[in-house]
Amino acid sequence: MVKIMDDIKDFIKRDRFAEHVGIELLEVSEGIATARMDIEKFHLNGANMVQGGAIFTLADLAFAAASNSHGTLAVAINVNISFVKAATSGTLYAEARETSINHRIGTYTVIITDPVGDTVAIFEGMAYRKKQSIHEIID
16 A cells, blocks of 8 residues: 555656646545645735635645545546635645545545635545556556
C-alpha cells in the first residue's frame, strides 16, 4: 500500500497547472486525499475574492488524488461545484472522500474549507476507471 501511495504522490506531482497555482497535496490514502492552497494576490478576482477557477482547481487535484488512489488510472467524466461562501485570504483546504466505487466508476465528494473550517465550496465528481495502471504513466 505504501508503494501505491508514493506512486499517487508522484503522479499528482505531474499536474503542472496545480503546481503553478501553488496547490500542495498533503495526504493520500485509499479513497481519500487532502490538499491545500495558500491564497495569493493572483488567486483573487476583480471583487477581491478567490476566483472560482482557483477553488475548482484545488478541489480537482484532491479529487484526482483520491480517485487514482487505487492505482488504476481514473479520469473525470462529470463534476459539479457549488460555491457557498466567499474566501479572500489565508489558506484553503480540500478534503476528498470516495462515496462509491466499482470496477469502472467512482464517485467523490470534496469539501473546500477556509482557515476557520467554514465550508467554501462543495465539489462532486465522477471518475471513469480505465484499464491502465498509473504505474504505466509514471514509469
